[in-house]
Amino acid sequence: MSKSLKRNLVAYGLVLPAFLVVMLTVAYPIVLAVIQSFQDSKTGAFTLDNYAYFFTEPAQLKNILYTLYVCLMTVAIAIVVAYLLALYLRFVRSRIAKTIGTLYLVPRFVPAMCAVYAMITIIRDSGLINRIGLIFGHDVKLGLMYHASGMIMMNLWFNIPFAALMITAGLGAIPDSIIEGARDVGAGKFKVFTSMILPLSIKDVVVAGTFVFMSNVGSFTTPYLMGGSAPKMLGIALFDQFNKYLAYNRSAALSVIMFLICSVSAGVYIYTNLKENEWEK
Amino acid sequence: MKRRLFAMLLSAVMLTALLTGCGGKDSGSGGSSSGDSGSGEPKKAVSLWATGSDNVREIFEALVSDFNTNSEYAGQYEVTLQFMLSGTGAQTLADMLSAASKAGQTNTDYDIVDLSGDDLSKLVSLIGQEQFVKLDSAKIPNAASVEAKSSIADGYCQPYRGTTVILAYDSAKVPTPPATMDELVEWMKNNPGRFAYNTPGTGGAGDSFARSSVYNFLPEEAFTSDDEKWTGEWDEGFNFLKEIHPYMYASGGSIVYPNKNQGTLDLLNQGEIDMCPNWADMVLSQRASGEIKDSIKITQIEPALTGSLQSLVIPTFGSNTEGAYAFMNYMLSPAAQELMVKQMAAIPLIDASTMDMTGYEDLQGLDVSNFRLQSIGGLSTSFNERWDNEIATIG
Numbered sequence: 001m002s003k004s005l006k007r008n009l010v011a012y013g014l015v016l017p018a019f020l021v022v023m024l025t026v027a028y029p030i031v032l033a034v035i036q037s038f039q040d041s042k043t044g045a046f047t048l049d050n051y052a053y054f055f056t057e058p059a060q061l062k063n064i065l066y067t068l069y070v071c072l073m074t075v076a077i078a079i080v081v082a083y084l085l086a087l088y089l090r091f092v093r094s095r096i097a098k099t100i101g102t103l104y105l106v107p108r109f110v111p112a113m114c115a116v117y118a119m120i121t122i123i124r125d126s127g128l129i130n131r132i133g134l135i136f137g138h139d140v141k142l143g144l145m146y147h148a149s150g151m152i153m154m155n156l157w158f159n160i161p162f163a164a165l166m167i168t169a170g171l172g173a174i175p176d177s178i179i180e181g182a183r184d185v186g187a188g189k190f191k192v193f194t195s196m197i198l199p200l201s202i203k204d205v206v207v208a209g210t211f212v213f214m215s216n217v218g219s220f221t222t223p224y225l226m227g228g229s230a231p232k233m234l235g236i237a238l239f240d241q242f243n244k245y246l247a248y249n250r251s252a253a254l255s256v257i258m259f260l261i262c263s264v265s266a267g268v269y270i271y272t273n274l275k276e277n278e279w280e281k
Numbered sequence: 282m283k284r285r286l287f288a289m290l291l292s293a294v295m296l297t298a299l300l301t302g303c304g305g306k307d308s309g310s311g312g313s314s315s316g317d318s319g320s321g322e323p324k325k326a327v328s329l330w331a332t333g334s335d336n337v338r339e340i341f342e343a344l345v346s347d348f349n350t351n352s353e354y355a356g357q358y359e360v361t362l363q364f365m366l367s368g369t370g371a372q373t374l375a376d377m378l379s380a381a382s383k384a385g386q387t388n389t390d391y392d393i394v395d396l397s398g399d400d401l402s403k404l405v406s407l408i409g410q411e412q413f414v415k416l417d418s419a420k421i422p423n424a425a426s427v428e429a430k431s432s433i434a435d436g437y438c439q440p441y442r443g444t445t446v447i448l449a450y451d452s453a454k455v456p457t458p459p460a461t462m463d464e465l466v467e468w469m470k471n472n473p474g475r476f477a478y479n480t481p482g483t484g485g486a487g488d489s490f491a492r493s494s495v496y497n498f499l500p501e502e503a504f505t506s507d508d509e510k511w512t513g514e515w516d517e518g519f520n521f522l523k524e525i526h527p528y529m530y531a532s533g534g535s536i537v538y539p540n541k542n543q544g545t546l547d548l549l550n551q552g553e554i555d556m557c558p559n560w561a562d563m564v565l566s567q568r569a570s571g572e573i574k575d576s577i578k579i580t581q582i583e584p585a586l587t588g589s590l591q592s593l594v595i596p597t598f599g600s601n602t603e604g605a606y607a608f609m610n611y612m613l614s615p616a617a618q619e620l621m622v623k624q625m626a627a628i629p630l631i632d633a634s635t636m637d638m639t640g641y642e643d644l645q646g647l648d649v650s651n652f653r654l655q656s657i658g659g660l661s662t663s664f665n666e667r668w669d670n671e672i673a674t675i676g
Binding site for chain 2: 144
């Protein structure tokens with residue numbers, strides 16, 4: 001056995017367990033699901049009906065649009081807030097900034113279920129805010145429960161810290177010397193931001209955005225506890241198809257649709273990464 | 282180098298074997314009896330199988346330990362509980378039993394099994410009631426005073442507790458609750474936004490309310506039939522659900538049907554609604570533990586919301602019939618019944634006058650012999666789908 005062959009074998013041996021796990025638990029079921037999504041539930045014959053159902057049934061079409069709306073709103077607000085927070089943490093040196101810097105990750109460590117219930121007890125129409133309002137004689141009904149805005153709010157709780165973490169890491173990699181250099185040649189604060197900081201951190205912003213988007217497309221806990229009866233987020237719609245209607249072929253089709261929605265986002269992520277490689281050459 | 286390479290390849294091979302091995306593992310057969318049933322001595326070990334939520338596990342653990350240590354059978358039999366938390370196993374208890382039966386297994390440790398009305402009807406249609414021991418009433422003396430009869434497999438199963446969906450209401454806001462469905466509808470219309478039922482398919486209370494509403498327009502026999510022909514007669518009922526839709530609980534500007542039984546009960550407890558259908562045991566046990574307000578009371582309307590009987594069966598392929606009979610008889614003893622009332626607000630099936638019902642007096646008003654049972658089998662799937670598409674989407 002030649003030395004290089006041995007080395008290769010060792011390498012493959014190391015990769016093999018992980019590879020097999022992924023093949024068996026991820027790739028194999030995906031392939032099965034894709035095949036199933038094109039099969040008729042009774043005859044097993046090839047059909048596009050499972051997909052057509054989600055784009056022709058008005059309730060299902062609304063679910064898809066609703067999910068996109070909730071996800072895109074979450075991404076937009078989370079990224080803007082996280083970016084501002086990250087800028088603050090990166091460039092302001094004060095005790096408050098330091099404290100926020102250590103505290104902003106706390107929401108990540110609160111179990112999702114607890115956080116959702118905590119939010120519900122505060123914002124529901126008979127919740128904390130309503131009770132405080134009653135003390136002052138105002139019957140405050142926020143109407144956030146069972147509504148898209150309540151869910152978006154909850155998503156922000158989970159996603160702002162996550163996005164801020166990614167963007168802060170990106171901003172941290174920008175050397176002070178670049179900014180000082182720009183200042184020295186007379187650039188104002190705005191100019192430094194638009195031509196230095198923004199271009200250097202935009203990649204992290206996009207990446208954070210794609211991650212936030214993907215994690216929300218299939219979310220379940222928040223929409224299940226806080227969402228209304230209709231329209232539904234796709235995670236719930238999938239649960240209905242699978243557990244309530246026992247429509248396995250349609251469930252497979254919806255899974256593929258969700259996968260495709262996520263892969264648009266994944267595409268953006270890969271494109272952003274490749275672009276940087278180009279620039280680094 | 283060579284040795285390390287070998288070790289790595291070996292571990293990879295072992296991992297593969299482990300992964301593939303798992304897939305082929307024989308699960309769910311329940312295994313064969315571990316006791317020595319061949320000898321003349323009566324077998325001591327009795328395996329009790331049950332499934333449900335965690336509160337069911339707790340009550341069974343209490344009952345089993347009481348049976349093993351305090352009952353008249355203490356020392357004679359030793360019951361062990363095999364509990365399957367609902368929603369966690371790939372195979373349900375009913376599936377496991379039907380698999381064991383169809384595989385022709387005998388002498389298994391499925392000695393006595395606790396089944397809900399739904400699971401019982403599912404099992405009977407899968408394997409037939411003859412797979413259960415035809416019960417000898419002489420061996421269950423405590424059952425003599427039980428009036429409740431199972432609508433399916435009567436004689437092959439022993440009902441031991443009941444539960445039913447009722448109307449839960451806040452007595453501080455509704456001093457005189459409606460007594461009939463018509464009165465309820467009138468109340469809804471006079472108090473828009475103060476009633477809610479949970480999305481069917483997310484909890485039995487919502488299922489019961491929606492289905493009763495629809496099936497009130499159908500002949501009584503439809504209530505226990507899974508014949509496809511009945512789906513064609515749902516229209517009138519669904520129109521009724523559409524008619525009451527605008528008077529349901531609303532949040533954020535649109536009508537909302539919360540998920541799960543607890544969803545509506547929370548709204549009731551928070552004072553966002555004044556009335557909702559819910560399980561009698563759920564409401565009463567939460568009230569007893571102080572999780573919900575004392576002013577929340579229960580009442581039944583006419584025609585009644587659906588209930589079900591929980592029963593015990595002795596599979597013929599079990600291995601300790603005598604022990605199973607002993608436990609069955611124990612479950613109908615005043616001590617066991619009182620324990621179930623206290624711990625899970627179960628509706629007792631024996632005469633409650635000798636029991637201490639403090640805190641659960643509401644249960645005495647519920648007449649088990651008047652239980653409205655429902656089993657529409659596979660039709661529930663299309664029912665839920667139609668509800669989701671027609672009612673939930675009105676907005």
